[in-house]
Amino acid sequence: MKKYSWLLGLLVVLVIGGVIFKHLNTQTTTSDSSKSTSSKATSATSQSDLPAARASDWNLLVVNRDHPHDELNPTLTTVAGVQVDQRIANATTDFLAAAQKVDSAEHLISGYRSVAYQTQLYDRYVDQEMAGAAGTVNAGGGSITRAQAEKNVQTYSQPPKMSEHQTGLAIDMSTVDSLNESPKAVVKQIAALAPKYGFILRFPADGKKSTGVGYEDWHYRYVGVANAEYITKHNLTLEEYVAMLDK
Ligand SMILES: [Zn+2]
Incomplete structure (x- = not known):
């Protein structure tokens, strides 16, 4: 042993x-x-979960200050008092209904706006800024130049040909008729359920660098369900997402 x-x-x-x-x-x-x-x-x-989408897809059309567009003349349908591209009528109806289950005060404020109408709207806002009218950035302020007035307006409205409301793919929806005054908890819930209906909250607070537009709690953009889910999951803006795709 x-x-x-x-x-x-x-x-x-x-x-x-x-x-x-x-x-x-x-x-x-x-x-x-x-x-x-x-x-x-x-x-x-x-890469791996990137939807099979192309930047040239109709529902990914980018219209902004860097990408102005002449009148698009989309085929329109009216949903709850606003006009939208007929291809998103059902999605808009369903999204609104889901939003109203979160807060019954949710309603559509705006949808399609023609370039001509956006021109009128923009010019009116500029005049109001120059006059220091109530509710403007320059409310009660002194006289300002047209350039300064335009700068003020562009914090809440886009110049003609540069607003994506002309695509018919954008809606403003809120519990109230004024920007960024809906209860934050409600906005959070609506923004979270938006992708299920193909929409994204288009101008998130941290997206200004790529969108050129400050936070808007009411502006939703239709991009299709798969795109919306990807964009929301990866915290992207439409501009950032489209830049990742082939044309
Ligand atoms: Zn809007």
């Missing part, structure tokens, strides 16, 4: 060594796999 004690000793060393090695190996594998999971998550943002 004594003859084989060295063998037993070797066996013990091997077994213990094996356990330690296995433990270390498991730890390495774990940290490796967590590393690869996080790199997968990063690439997922740009």
